[in-house]
Amino acid sequence: MSFYLRVWQACDITEISKCLLIVGDVTADCTACRELGIDYQNTPVCPQCGVKFRFITSRNTGRLDANRGGTVKRIKERRPDLTFIDYEDYKDITGKQKAREFFSS
Numbered sequence: 001m002s003f004y005l006r007v008w009q010a011c012d013i014t015e016i017s018k019c020l021l022i023v024g025d026v027t028a029d030c031t032a033c034r035e036l037g038i039d040y041q042n043t044p045v046c047p048q049c050g051v052k053f054r055f056i057t058s059r060n061t062g063r064l065d066a067n068r069g070g071t072v073k074r075i076k077e078r079r080p081d082l083t084f085i086d087y088e089d090y091k092d093i094t095g096k097q098k099a100r101e102f103f104s105s
Protein backbone atom coordinates (compact mmCIF):
# COMPACT_ATOMS: atom_id res chain seq x y z
CA MET A 1 0.00 0.00 0.00
CA SER A 2 1.30 3.42 -0.80
CA PHE A 3 0.94 6.59 1.26
CA TYR A 4 2.09 10.16 0.84
CA LEU A 5 4.95 11.13 3.12
CA ARG A 6 6.82 14.42 2.96
CA VAL A 7 10.52 14.25 2.18
CA TRP A 8 12.68 17.12 3.46
CA GLN A 9 15.17 18.46 1.00
CA ALA A 10 17.31 21.60 0.72
CA CYS A 11 15.71 23.90 -1.86
CA ASP A 12 16.50 27.29 -3.33
CA ILE A 13 13.41 29.28 -2.37
CA THR A 14 14.18 32.08 -4.85
CA GLU A 15 14.31 29.58 -7.71
CA ILE A 16 11.06 27.93 -6.58
CA SER A 17 9.29 31.31 -6.37
CA LYS A 18 10.12 31.89 -10.05
CA CYS A 19 8.24 28.84 -11.34
CA LEU A 20 5.61 27.85 -8.78
CA LEU A 21 1.88 27.31 -9.28
CA ILE A 22 -0.24 27.76 -6.14
CA VAL A 23 -3.52 25.84 -6.47
CA GLY A 24 -6.60 27.24 -4.71
CA ASP A 25 -10.05 25.67 -4.67
CA VAL A 26 -10.40 25.45 -8.45
CA THR A 27 -7.73 27.44 -10.27
CA ALA A 28 -4.12 28.39 -9.56
CA ASP A 29 -1.88 31.47 -9.28
CA CYS A 30 1.59 32.07 -10.75
CA THR A 31 4.08 33.21 -8.09
CA ALA A 32 6.37 34.80 -10.66
CA CYS A 33 3.88 37.42 -11.92
CA ARG A 34 0.88 36.88 -9.58
CA GLU A 35 -1.44 36.03 -12.48
CA LEU A 36 -4.67 34.53 -11.09
CA GLY A 37 -7.19 32.01 -12.39
CA ILE A 38 -4.79 29.66 -14.19
CA ASP A 39 -6.12 26.24 -15.23
CA TYR A 40 -3.39 24.22 -13.47
CA GLN A 41 -4.30 20.93 -15.15
CA ASN A 42 -3.50 22.03 -18.68
CA THR A 43 -1.05 24.91 -18.38
CA PRO A 44 2.66 24.09 -18.73
CA VAL A 45 3.66 27.76 -19.20
CA CYS A 46 2.21 30.87 -17.51
CA PRO A 47 -0.13 32.60 -20.01
CA GLN A 48 0.87 35.99 -18.59
CA CYS A 49 4.66 35.96 -17.99
CA GLY A 50 5.65 32.85 -19.98
CA VAL A 51 7.51 31.09 -17.17
CA LYS A 52 7.68 27.27 -17.41
CA PHE A 53 6.21 25.84 -14.21
CA ARG A 54 8.41 23.34 -12.33
CA PHE A 55 6.77 23.28 -8.87
CA ILE A 56 3.21 23.10 -7.61
CA THR A 57 1.56 23.46 -4.20
CA SER A 58 -1.95 23.74 -2.77
CA ARG A 59 -3.48 26.05 -0.17
CA ASN A 60 -5.73 23.16 0.93
CA THR A 61 -3.07 20.88 2.35
CA GLY A 62 -2.62 22.38 5.81
CA ARG A 63 -2.75 20.49 9.08
CA LEU A 64 -6.45 21.40 9.45
CA ASP A 65 -7.50 20.29 5.97
CA ALA A 66 -9.16 16.94 6.62
CA ASN A 67 -8.73 15.62 3.09
CA ARG A 68 -5.26 16.92 2.31
CA GLY A 69 -4.07 13.45 1.28
CA GLY A 70 -6.80 13.36 -1.37
CA THR A 71 -5.90 16.86 -2.56
CA VAL A 72 -2.23 15.96 -2.92
CA LYS A 73 -3.10 12.74 -4.77
CA ARG A 74 -5.45 14.51 -7.19
CA ILE A 75 -2.97 17.27 -8.03
CA LYS A 76 -0.03 14.88 -8.39
CA GLU A 77 -2.05 12.66 -10.74
CA ARG A 78 -2.99 15.65 -12.86
CA ARG A 79 0.52 17.14 -12.93
CA PRO A 80 3.10 14.36 -12.58
CA ASP A 81 5.61 16.64 -14.37
CA LEU A 82 5.76 19.10 -11.44
CA THR A 83 7.39 18.73 -8.02
CA PHE A 84 4.79 19.09 -5.24
CA ILE A 85 6.06 21.23 -2.37
CA ASP A 86 4.39 21.87 0.99
CA TYR A 87 2.45 25.15 1.10
CA GLU A 88 2.94 25.78 4.83
CA ASP A 89 6.71 25.27 4.47
CA TYR A 90 6.75 27.67 1.54
CA LYS A 91 4.73 30.33 3.40
CA ASP A 92 6.90 29.92 6.47
CA ILE A 93 10.17 30.39 4.61
CA THR A 94 9.02 33.26 2.37
CA GLY A 95 7.46 34.97 5.42
CA LYS A 96 10.74 34.79 7.35
CA GLN A 97 12.61 36.01 4.28
CA LYS A 98 10.29 39.06 3.95
CA ALA A 99 10.67 39.87 7.67
CA ARG A 100 14.46 39.74 7.35
CA GLU A 101 14.40 42.05 4.30
CA PHE A 102 12.06 44.44 6.11
CA PHE A 103 14.25 44.72 9.22
CA SER A 104 17.52 45.00 7.30
CA SER A 105 16.38 47.88 5.07
Ligand SMILES: [Zn+2]
Pocket residue numbers: 030031032033034035046047048049050051
Ligand atom coordinates in the same frame (compact mmCIF):
# COMPACT_ATOMS: atom_id res chain seq x y z
ZN1 LIG B 1 3.30 34.23 -14.51
